[in-house]
Amino acid sequence: MTGLLRPSAVGRSPVRVDGPAKVTGRAPYAYEQPVREPAYVHPVQATIARGRVTAIHTGAALALDGVLTVLTPENAPHLERGIDPELEILQSPDVAFRGQLVGAVVAETPEVARQAAGLVRIEYERAEHDCVFSADRTDLYRPEVVNPSLPTDTSDGDVGTALRDAERTVVATYTTAMTHNNPMEPHTTVAVWDDDGLTLYDSTQGVHAMRESVAPVLGLDPGVVRVVAPYVGGGFGSKGTAHAHLVLAALAAKRTAGRPVKLALTRQQMFSLVGYRTPTVQRVGLGADPDGRLTALSVDVVEQTARIKEFAEQTGVPARKVYAAPNRRTTHRLAALDVPVPSWMRAPGECPGMFGPEVAMDELAQACDIDPVELRIRNEPETDPETGLPFSSRDLVGCLREGADRFGWRRRDPRPRARLEDGWWVGTGVASSTYPVHASPGTTATVRISPDGRYEVLIGAVDIGTGAWTALTQIAADALGVPAEDVHLHIGDTDLPEAPVAGGSSGTTNWGSAIVAAARSFREKYGPDAGPGDEHTASTAENPFAQRYAMRAFGAQFAEVRVHADTGEIRVPRLLGVFAAGRIVNPRTARSQLTGGMTMGLSMALHEESVFDDRFGFVVNHDLAEYHIATCADVRSVEAYWRDEHDPYVNPMGTKGIGEIGIVGTAAAIANAAHHATGARVRDLPMTPDKFCE
Amino acid sequence: MDADITLTVDGERRALTVDTRVTLLDALRDRLGVTSPKKGCDHGQCGTCTVLLDGRRATTCLAFAVAHDGAEITTSAGLGAGDGGVGAEPAHPLHRAFLEHDGFQCGYCTPGQICSAAGMLAEAEAGWPSAVTPDVAERPALDEAEIRERMSGNLCRCGAYPGIVAAILGVAEGRRT
Numbered sequence: 105m106t107g108l109l110r111p112s113a114v115g116r117s118p119v120r121v122d123g124p125a126k127v128t129g130r131a132p133y134a135y136e137q138p139v140r141e142p143a144y145v146h147p148v149q150a151t152i153a154r155g156r157v158t159a160i161h162t163g164a165a166l167a168l169d170g171v172l173t174v175l176t177p178e179n180a181p182h183l184e185r186g187i188d189p190e191l192e193i194l195q196s197p198d199v200a201f202r203g204q205l206v207g208a209v210v211a212e213t214p215e216v217a218r219q220a221a222g223l224v225r226i227e228y229e230r231a232e233h234d235c236v237f238s239a240d241r242t243d244l245y246r247p248e249v250v251n252p253s254l255p256t257d258t259s260d261g262d263v264g265t266a267l268r269d270a271e272r273t274v275v276a277t278y279t280t281a282m283t284h285n286n287p288m289e290p291h292t293t294v295a296v297w298d299d300d301g302l303t304l305y306d307s308t309q310g311v312h313a314m315r316e317s318v319a320p321v322l323g324l325d326p327g328v329v330r331v332v333a334p335y336v337g338g339g340f341g342s343k344g345t346a347h348a349h350l351v352l353a354a355l356a357a358k359r360t361a362g363r364p365v366k367l368a369l370t371r372q373q374m375f376s377l378v379g380y381r382t383p384t385v386q387r388v389g390l391g392a393d394p395d396g397r398l399t400a401l402s403v404d405v406v407e408q409t410a411r412i413k414e415f416a417e418q419t420g421v422p423a424r425k426v427y428a429a430p431n432r433r434t435t436h437r438l439a440a441l442d443v444p445v446p447s448w449m450r451a452p453g454e455c456p457g458m459f460g461p462e463v464a465m466d467e468l469a470q471a472c473d474i475d476p477v478e479l480r481i482r483n484e485p486e487t488d489p490e491t492g493l494p495f496s497s498r499d500l501v502g503c504l505r506e507g508a509d510r511f512g513w514r515r516r517d518p519r520p521r522a523r524l525e526d527g528w529w530v531g532t533g534v535a536s537s538t539y540p541v542h543a544s545p546g547t548t549a550t551v552r553i554s555p556d557g558r559y560e561v562l563i564g565a566v567d568i569g570t571g572a573w574t575a576l577t578q579i580a581a582d583a584l585g586v587p588a589e590d591v592h593l594h595i596g597d598t599d600l601p602e603a604p605v606a607g608g609s610s611g612t613t614n615w616g617s618a619i620v621a622a623a624r625s626f627r628e629k630y631g632p633d634a635g636p637g638d639e640h641t642a643s644t645a646e647n648p649f650a651q652r653y654a655m656r657a658f659g660a661q662f663a664e665v666r667v668h669a670d671t672g673e674i675r676v677p678r679l680l681g682v683f684a685a686g687r688i689v690n691p692r693t694a695r696s697q698l699t700g701g702m703t704m705g706l707s708m709a710l711h712e713e714s715v716f717d718d719r720f721g722f723v724v725n726h727d728l729a730e731y732h733i734a735t736c737a738d739v740r741s742v743e744a745y746w747r748d749e750h751d752p753y754v755n756p757m758g759t760k761g762i763g764e765i766g767i768v769g770t771a772a773a774i775a776n777a778a779h780h781a782t783g784a785r786v787r788d789l790p791m792t793p794d795k796f797c798e
Numbered sequence: 799m800d801a802d803i804t805l806t807v808d809g810e811r812r813a814l815t816v817d818t819r820v821t822l823l824d825a826l827r828d829r830l831g832v833t834s835p836k837k838g839c840d841h842g843q844c845g846t847c848t849v850l851l852d853g854r855r856a857t858t859c860l861a862f863a864v865a866h867d868g869a870e871i872t873t874s875a876g877l878g879a880g881d882g883g884v885g886a887e888p889a890h891p892l893h894r895a896f897l898e899h900d901g902f903q904c905g906y907c908t909p910g911q912i913c914s915a916a917g918m919l920a921e922a923e924a925g926w927p928s929a930v931t932p933d934v935a936e937r938p939a940l941d942e943a944e945i946r947e948r949m950s951g952n953l954c955r956c957g958a959y960p961g962i963v964a965a966i967l968g969v970a971e972g973r974r975t
């Protein structure tokens with residue numbers, strides 16, 4: 105690494121490069137990519153939670169005018185097995201969860217496809233299913249690693265003894281709900297399979313990642329698969345990995361032999377096919393001396409996975425990183441159930457994992473009679489508590505102090521249930537936030553000068569709403585030493601240099617680093633007077649500091665909550681977060697990412713719960729009328745600030761990632777504020793009114 | 799069953815034949831290639847498909863195309879473009895305000911938000927009250943609380959609400975002065 109980039113365009117707030125196309129609606133998302141005479145695919149889903157298809161009657165569907173074909177397990181093209189069970193669709197009659205794909209209709213119009221899908225009659229042999237999630241199950245198991253490949257359990261010292269001997273303890277169980285990502289743009293794939301190969305216009309967080317997942321399953325050389333995603337309507341993790349519908353679209357396109365097919369999942373279908381956040385049960389133990397200094401910290405997590413494919417959310421991981429304590433333990437145990445496959449949802453691990461422990465810290469503050477901001481500052485570790493490595497930078501204390509000042513924390517009366525205004529109990533709360541810095545070496549970018557003399561920057565990045573179109577343009581401008589207007593960025597296509605997903609808050613880190621590497625070596629090669637046709641490609645190397653420093657972003661979340669004294673209705677008039685997340689590339693779009701994350705945290709705290717009917721194995725409230733996400737009227741003041749942080753170790757831009765940290769800790773801050781308001785300690789999300797009326 | 803209808807979309811008259819089950823949204827997107835209105839739920843629950851339908855905001859996924867023969871539709875692409883049809887650049891003050899306040903991230907809800915805002919501003923100007931209007935006999939003053947209430951039919955999973963409200967408030971205030 106040759107030092108931090110000198111910021112010129114970086115740090116400014118140009119409006120989004122893709123903004124004009126988005127506000128008018130001209131930006132083409134996956135479904136809107138121009139293809140000629142498409143056919144339409146409508147999936148058929150299993151209506152049992154476990155068993156097998158014994159007969160599938162397609163006659164009525166095929167008889168319908170406009171139906172081109174019906175795909176079933178009996179006639180579907182062959183897929184390679186043993187690679188990814190989620191993607192191996194229609195290869196056997198087995199049903200592993202309700203909602204699994206068991207067929208699909210391809211037709212001339214979406215209406216006919218949908219009607220025909222309803223006419224496909226399936227006979228099943230049912231097997232007994234088990235969808236009951238509980239921490240008391242006797243068959244919980246210990247996964248080998250937790251997402252992405254972190255240790256399942258950790259232990260230092262002797263937590264049991266330390267908890268027993270501690271003068272102040274909190275031992276309690278906290279739960280978070282099953283939740284669904286629900287990006288506004290439903291998962292969509294437009295597939296064309298012709299002599300040139302397979303082209304997938306996909307609503308995805310990573311074009312190369314989709315190709316890598318799907319090509320081997322289809323038995324194709326990745327070179328003949330092209331994935332295109334110039335504009336994506338949100339993802340929040342659910343578009344970060346390939347899901348079954350992507351393969352279904354490809355199979356349908358194979359059948360239509362050259363004719364394009366469009367497959368847009370319905371909102372309802374998304375509840376069983378594109379991942380979700382597992383419910384979690386978190387048993388948290390904190391032991392401290394009377395001054396609030398932690399002597400013991402344990403987090404024992406139980407969550408669910410699908411029997412068909414394991415996903416182990418790393419919920420206990422943030423507790424390994426935030427506070428110092430000599431005796432520590434984290435564990436993860438899973439219930440493998442006949443349920444849809446869980447996956448990434450915004451800040452997997454960190455988001456649910458900073459709920460239980462951060463509410464427990466509030467309870468400890470109360471037990472020690474210490475201000476909750478001060479309690480956190482007292483437990484600030486010198487080095488990474490898990491590894492002993494120094495932090496490349498860490499400013500949680502600065503975030504807490506600045507946040508307390510901005511929020512007006514000092515005026516707070518610490519007593520719970522002390523402020524009643526117009527029939528509403530009012531309170532305030534705080535929680536810490538953190539998110540790791542991820543990096544994927546080997547990310548590649550190309551810089552070249554076009555015939556008309558403009559700088560072209562090419563990389564297979566994807567903008568899912570993060571502002572990548574704009575931020576990468578700014579980074580490229582500074583790396584090349586030219587005005588941003590002179591840079592023409594190309595992203596969202598596997599024909600561009602290979603790049604990892606928009607995920608793990610690592611987009612700007614990975615893509616930006618590759619662009620800086622390409623620009624710097626371009627300049628070395630051609631000097632300042634490069635001309636049309638000059639071109640250079642470079643990849644990111646392993647960060648030499650990655651083994652020497654612990655790298656994380658931190659933040660402090662403050663919330664004001666009002667709970668109606670009679671009805672239990674809960675409102676959040678104010679959220680304020682201060683983050684230490686390295687250098688901020690574009691304050692305008694960064695603020696939106698942080699406040700957007702905080703808003704999703706509010707939504708998680710108050711509204712979101714996928715109500716799972718374990719008798720039948722499906723989410724009952726599987727649409728946006730019943731799966732509530734925060735609306736405009738639910739969200740009032742949301743402010744995000746950041747510390748001026750210069751971290752020379754993370755990457756040449758000095759960025760740490762801001763896509764996820766905004767959602768981390770928000771729900772805990774709201775729960776703590778609700779306790780301060782009412783005196784009622786709610787340990788289970790979401791905090792619906794009934795929980796304040798007990 | 800098919801039916802012949804005409805629609806005027808962003809100033810342009812278009813004739814088409816539709817299956818009578820086709821929603822107005824699908825008629826626009828799949829038949830006419832007008833993709834400014836988006837499909838987020840297809841059930842009237844999210845607002846991404848909002849357009850101005852004969853001058854008023856409407857969720858097109860809840861309307862059958864055949865029931866709107868002869869209708870005038872304005873999408874965000876046509877908003878502010880005047881009689882000249884769809885221009886190349888964002889032409890409406892709401893477009894510019896959304897850009898300035900960063901009232902979006904992924905942009906998928908945005909054309910619907912903007913059409914909804916345009917319809918909502920007209921409703922407020924016409925004196926229509928909302929659930930939070932203190933005195934329904936009075937002319938509602940469009941403050942943040944009113945805007946939030948009136949815009950709650952348009953979901954934004956990116957959580958761009960603070961920017962959306964600021965953008966609309968700016969335009970509303972600009973109109974008052």
Ligand code: FES
Pocket residue numbers: 836837838839840841842843844845846847848857858859860
């Ligand atoms: S698509 Fe029409 S309201 Fe959601």
Ligand code: FES
Pocket residue numbers: 288337338569901902903904905906907908953954955956957958
């Ligand atoms: S901008 Fe993404 S849903 Fe609103």
